[in-house]
Amino acid sequence: MLPEASRTFEAEGLSDRVELVAGDFFVEVPPGDAYLIKSCVHNFGDERAIELLRVLRRAGAPLLLVETMIPAGNEPHYSKFDDVEMMVIAGGNDRTEAEWAALVTAAGFEPGRVVRCDERFSLLEAF
Numbered sequence: 781m782l783p784e785a786s787r788t789f790e791a792e793g794l795s796d797r798v799e800l801v802a803g804d805f806f807v808e809v810p811p812g813d814a815y816l817i818k819s820c821v822h823n824f825g826d827e828r829a830i831e832l833l834r835v836l837r838r839a840g841a842p843l844l845l846v847e848t849m850i851p852a853g854n855e856p857h858y859s860k861f862d863d864v865e866m867m868v869i870a871g872g873n874d875r876t877e878a879e880w881a882a883l884v885t886a887a888g889f890e891p892g893r894v895v896r897c898d899e900r901f902s903l904l905e906a907f
């Protein structure tokens with residue numbers, strides 16, 4: 781994974797602005813001022829997702845969680861397709877805003893604002 785990430789940052793001219801560190805987010809994350817994690821937690825069901833989030837909580841910095849958030853109602857939305865895809869390929873699932881907030885709370889965070897990034901993704905702050 782690191783060589784691929786390294787090539788991507790190099791291609792974007794950003795190599796001098798990052799330090800790439802390999803690791804297992806179920807075990808430990810490197811020290812940081814904040815953690816941004818995108819499209820990873822939806823790969824896991826609640827039990828495993830809470831384990832992962834507890835590792836981030838132990839690291840002691842704010843969390844910026846970027847995921848699809850299932851809107852209320854029966855209108856078509858990307859997250860509803862993604863929810864089924866995650867269930868089938870990974871045993872995970874997408875979640876509503878309230879479910880994401882409950883998940884981070886179960887891991888010891890206090891949920892903050894939700895910011896809509898685009899049609900697909902929202903960012904949930906957690907402290």
Ligand SMILES: C[S@@+](CC[C@H](N)C(=O)[O-])C[C@H]1O[C@@H](n2cnc3c(N)ncnc32)[C@H](O)[C@@H]1O
Nearest residue numbers: 781802803804805806807817818819820821823
């Ligand atoms: C769906 S991809 C999302 C990748 C990227 N964040 C994005 O939004 O395109 C899930 C990522 O989680 C990483 N991952 C899975 N298990 C992991 C673990 N135990 N520790 C660290 N990363 C892991 C995979 O390598 C993969 O890059």
